[in-house]
Amino acid sequence: MEPVQLSRATLVDLIDRLLDKGLVIHADIIISVAGIPLIGVNLRAALAGMETMLAYGVMQPWDERTRAWERERRQREELLLKEGEPTLLSMPGAHYYAEGICAAWRWGRLYLTPQRIVLHHGVFNEILFQTPLEEIRGIALQSGLPKRSTRTAETSPCTSDRIAKPPLMSWPNRGDTHRSQTRELWLTLGGGGTARLRTRDVDRLKEALEKSMAERGLSWDESPPPPAWAEGRPSFLAENEEIAYEGKMWHLMTFSSPFELNRVEWKPGRLYLTDSRLCWWYGFDQRVAFEVPIKKIAAATKDMRRIGSTYKEKEVLDVVHGDDGLRRVASFSSGRSVEVWEEILNKIVTAQGTKAGSEEMETCPQCGEEAQARALLETGCSGCGWTSPRPQKSLAPARVPPRPANPQLDGGHVPW
Amino acid sequence: MREGRYIYCVAKSGERARLGPIGIEGLDVYTIPYRDLCAVVHTCSAEPYTSDDDKVVKGWILTHQGVVEAAWKKFGTVLPGGFDTIITGNESTPPEESVRGWLQEDYTHLQEKIEKVRGRAEYGVQIFWDQKVIARQMVQDHKELWELEQEISAKPDGTAYMYRQKLERLIKKEMEAKADRDFREFFHRIKRHVHDLRIEKPKKVDEEMQMVMNLSCLVDRDGDEELGEELEKIHATEGLRVRFTGPWPPYSFVAQG
Numbered sequence: 001m002e003p004v005q006l007s008r009a010t011l012v013d014l015i016d017r018l019l020d021k022g023l024v025i026h027a028d029i030i031i032s033v034a035g036i037p038l039i040g041v042n043l044r045a046a047l048a049g050m051e052t053m054l055a056y057g058v059m060q061p062w063d064e065r066t067r068a069w070e071r072e073r074r075q076r077e078e079l080l081l082k083e084g085e086p087t088l089l090s091m092p093g094a095h096y097y098a099e100g101i102c103a104a105w106r107w108g109r110l111y112l113t114p115q116r117i118v119l120h121h122g123v124f125n126e127i128l129f130q131t132p133l134e135e136i137r138g139i140a141l142q143s144g145l146p147k148r149s150t151r152t153a154e155t156s157p158c159t160s161d162r163i164a165k166p167p168l169m170s171w172p173n174r175g176d177t178h179r180s181q182t183r184e185l186w187l188t189l190g191g192g193g194t195a196r197l198r199t200r201d202v203d204r205l206k207e208a209l210e211k212s213m214a215e216r217g218l219s220w221d222e223s224p225p226p227p228a229w230a231e232g233r234p235s236f237l238a239e240n241e242e243i244a245y246e247g248k249m250w251h252l253m254t255f256s257s258p259f260e261l262n263r264v265e266w267k268p269g270r271l272y273l274t275d276s277r278l279c280w281w282y283g284f285d286q287r288v289a290f291e292v293p294i295k296k297i298a299a300a301t302k303d304m305r306r307i308g309s310t311y312k313e314k315e316v317l318d319v320v321h322g323d324d325g326l327r328r329v330a331s332f333s334s335g336r337s338v339e340v341w342e343e344i345l346n347k348i349v350t351a352q353g354t355k356a357g358s359e360e361m362e363t364c365p366q367c368g369e370e371a372q373a374r375a376l377l378e379t380g381c382s383g384c385g386w387t388s389p390r391p392q393k394s395l396a397p398a399r400v401p402p403r404p405a406n407p408q409l410d411g412g413h414v415p416w
Numbered sequence: 417m418r419e420g421r422y423i424y425c426v427a428k429s430g431e432r433a434r435l436g437p438i439g440i441e442g443l444d445v446y447t448i449p450y451r452d453l454c455a456v457v458h459t460c461s462a463e464p465y466t467s468d469d470d471k472v473v474k475g476w477i478l479t480h481q482g483v484v485e486a487a488w489k490k491f492g493t494v495l496p497g498g499f500d501t502i503i504t505g506n507e508s509t510p511p512e513e514s515v516r517g518w519l520q521e522d523y524t525h526l527q528e529k530i531e532k533v534r535g536r537a538e539y540g541v542q543i544f545w546d547q548k549v550i551a552r553q554m555v556q557d558h559k560e561l562w563e564l565e566q567e568i569s570a571k572p573d574g575t576a577y578m579y580r581q582k583l584e585r586l587i588k589k590e591m592e593a594k595a596d597r598d599f600r601e602f603f604h605r606i607k608r609h610v611h612d613l614r615i616e617k618p619k620k621v622d623e624e625m626q627m628v629m630n631l632s633c634l635v636d637r638d639g640d641e642e643l644g645e646e647l648e649k650i651h652a653t654e655g656l657r658v659r660f661t662g663p664w665p666p667y668s669f670v671a672q673g
Contacts, residue, residue, distance in 0.1 A: 001644040001651060003539055003662040011474065013540050016616070017632075017667035018477050022498030023426060023529075 088112045089208045093199035095119045095129035096184075098235050110199055114212050117187075119197070129197075131189055133213050138188030138224025141202060185209075188224040236281065236288050237274065245273040245344055249317075250307070251280050252331040253289060266307055271332055273344065278319065280332070290330055292321040295352065299377065300345035307333055317341050420462035420504040421448070421455070421511050424483045425665070426519070427491035428530050429454050435486055440465065440479050445486075448512055450519035453526055456487045456494075457515065462504035484665045493534045495526065496665040529670050536611060537637045537663030541647060542618075543602060543629040545595075549655035554590045561586055595628050602629055602650060609643040610635050614668045625657060632668035 093110030106128045108121040117136075119129040185202045187195045199205050213220060237243070249271035255263045269289065270281045279291035299320040304313040315338040319330045332341070364376060366386035380387035422440065430452040435445040439458035447454035467473050477499055484496045503518060505511035519526065555561045561583065568579045607613065612634040618627035635643055644660065651658040 001648040001658065001660050003640055003644070003660045011478070012619075013661050013664075014481055015474075015477055017496075017538075017664060018480060018499040020498070021667040021671055022501070023423075023495050023670045 085113045085115060088114065088212055089205065091199050091201065091205065093119055093197055093205070096196035096198075097128070105198065110197065110205065112205070112208055112212065114216065117197075117209065129195060131187065131195065133209075133216060133218055135190040136187050136209075136213065136218070136220055137190055138186075138221035139206060139210065139213075140186045140188075140222070140224055141206060142184045142186050142196075143182070186224070188221065194224075236279075237272075238276075241274045241276055243272055243274050245341070247271060247337050247341070248334055249280060249337075249341075250333045251282075251290060252333075253282070266333070271334075271341070273348075278321075278345070280330075292319070292330070294348055296321045296323070297345060297349055297352075298322065298327060299349055300342045301377075302338055302342045315339070317345075319345060418462035418504055419511050420460055420502040421457040421515050422460045422465075423497045423501045423503060423515070424456040424458075424480060425487050425494040425496045426526055426530075427454050427456055427487050427495075428452065428493040428534070429491040433490070435483070435490070438479075438483055438486060440476050440483075445483055448515045448519075450516050451523065453519055453523065453530070454491075455515050455519060456483065459511075460502065462502060462511075464500050464502060481665075488665050493530055494665055495529050495533065495670040496667050498667075532612075533634065533666040533669055535637050536634050536666060537640075538666045538668055539633045539635050539640060539643065539660065539662030540664065541606060541629070541631040541633055541643075542627055542659040542661075543650060544625040544657040544659070545628050546655045546657070547624060547626050550591060550594070551587050553655060554587050554594070555583075558586075558590060561590065599629060605646055605650070606631065606633065606643065609633075609646055612669060616668075634666060634669050635663075637663060 089110070089112040091110050092107065094105040094107045097104055097106045106119070106121075108119045108126075108128045111118045111120060114133075116130055116132045118127060120126070121128055182198065183202050185197045185199070185206055187197065189195060197205070210220075247270065248268070250266045250268050251271070252264055253267045255265065267282060267284065267289075269283055272279050272281065273294075275294075277291050277293050278297060279288050281287075282289035297319060301318045301320070303316045303318055305316045306312070307314045307316070314333055315335070317332040317334075317338045319332065320327055321330065322328045332338070364381035364384060364386055367381060367384035377388045422443075424439075424445065427447070429447070430449045431447065431454065432449050433447045433454075435447075435456065437444050439445040440460075443458040443460065445456060445458050447456055465476055467476075480499050484494060488494045488496075503511060503515050505514045509517065555565055564579065564583050564586070568576050568583065571579055610633040614632040616630040616632060618630045620627070633643065640663065647658045647660050650656055
């Protein structure tokens with residue numbers, strides 16, 4: 001078949017091209033661009049057979065479909081991938097996105113090319129994740145989150161608050177309903193991060209990825225060290241923030257509503273002591289519900305109190321914090337770990353006192369004898385036997401002496 | 417009256433050349449070069465060409481095409497501009513400088529496009545159905561449609577009308593399904609022989625022939641044989657017609673990206 005050109009019969013083709021197409025000039029010096037409505041419209045109206053056949057109706061949905069299909073194809077193959085970038089592998093997949101307190105598996109289509117791995121969301125034409133192959137330092141298969149003893153040792157790092165919410169889409173389990181069996185491909189990246197990818201056939205993805213990396217002459221670590229967050233690093237921590245101590249803790253939370261002023265309730269969560277702050281993660285709301293810079297911690301005391309509706313008294317850790325002017329108490333409770341926390345927090349308080357070089361003195365409210373504030377608070381007055389009244393209500397500004405300091409108690413070492 | 421430059425195309429040539437009085441309304445066409453590119457222009461006032469007379473506009477369009485063709489022949493590779501693209505200047509920049517500034521600013525982009533279309537041309541491929549023939553095929557190929565049609569002749573008028581309506585609906589549905597299948601099949605068959613293609617909106621031509629596919633294909637300038645052979649096969653199928661036009665300057669492949 002020979003193409004025909006520029007007879008009268010092809011004027012229509014020509015008009016189509018000249019009015020709707022051609023070079024688009026993006027410049028503010030242009031006074032009119034191709035297909036300027038005035039000309040286009042009046043010309044179109046004048047010419048017979050120029051209206052599209054879509055008015056005919058029959059083929060409308062079909063036309064829409066084919067065009068949508070073509071758009072999709074174009075998006076996938078052209079907008080997403082650079083010219084000359086072949087797709088080595090393409091499969092549905094997901095990337096675990098965790099930033100701030102947002103954490104979720106994001107689904108799209110995974111493409112492996114000789115240059116990179118891309119996860120693309122077709123409908124929104126959005127790249128959910130991508131990395132050049134050069135950036136991949138380690139490749140490892142993981143069975144979901146690594147199993148850890150999260151129950152036994154409270155002092156060991158634990159991920160219970162960090163475990164991903166289940167993906168919105170149902171994961172093809174093939175009869176195996178145990179979620180921890182879901183295997184993931186973990187990529188250690190040059191920037192220090194680790195990307196977690198899921199797809200139906202992780203083995204195939206791994207194989208293809210390793211093959212193309214090898215072809216590019218790139219090397220990788222087959223058993224990269226687990227990333228920090230896999231060791232239980234919570235998402236709300238700042239980049240360089242280090243956890244000194246953490247554990248499960250109940251916290252007496254305050255809720256304000258128009259109907260009840262300052263309702264208080266014990267809620268389960270997790271307490272973290274980092275090198276900059278003490279904070280409590282409320283898993284139910286996925287947020288940090290309490291935090292105080294360590295500099296503002298004035299004291300930590302242990303008390304026996306009734307919690308909730310039970311008659312049995314439990315150990316409660318009262319953390320006194322705030323500025324000298326306004327002190328507040330935050331109450332925590334958790335079995336036996338209260339004692340450990342009290343000790344650690346007081347070491348911090350002491351260390352800070354030492355650093356500041358100040359020895360705050362206080363007078364006994366009963367006999368007026370001067371004593372070291374901390375000793376007075378902790379053991380009571382050596383002269384008259386007065387002991388500090390424990391804070392009765394957690395919400396009341398603490399009637400506790402100002403920041404205690406006693407270099408003699410600085411026995412242990414604190415990590416800052 | 418401010419001056420402007422009417423842009424016919426950008427060509428792969430750094431030469432300052434005159435193409436003669438071949439422009440719209442017989443104006444002199446010449447080039448404004450920047451490095452190894454040039455804009456093919458004529459001098460005009462900074463106002464778009466408009467006319468109520470479609471004969472006049474058709475004449476302009478043919479002339480525009482004629483100039484692009486001439487530049488294409490002379491310089492080898494062109495990025496054709498659409499009709500009525502005029503660049504103007506401002507107080508500090510004369511129009512010629514504006515054009516050069518645009519070439520300079522867009523240089524990389526333009527070069528990329530040049531590379532994409534170098535040695536290639538655009539061909540139009542339009543595939544039509546003869547509606548009657550295809551509808552007949554549908555009835556013959558689908559047992560239930562065939563049976564339904566047989567039944568109709570045995571029914572009294574009123575019922576037959578309802579049946580005919582039903583049959584038409586079913587045929588329409590089958591035709592759409594076939595259009596889907598055909599579209600994909602043709603698309604893949606054609607795709608093998610082209611560097612790139614664009615799917616255009618089908619046009620209504622007449623009642624009998626329905627355009628089911630309208631493509632612009634980017635093909636090697638003298639490599640249209642393969643594509644032609646493929647189209648010949650489609651053309652030879654009963655109920656199908658193919659219209660094959662070109663070579664066109666690559667209008668459809670210079671707009672985006």
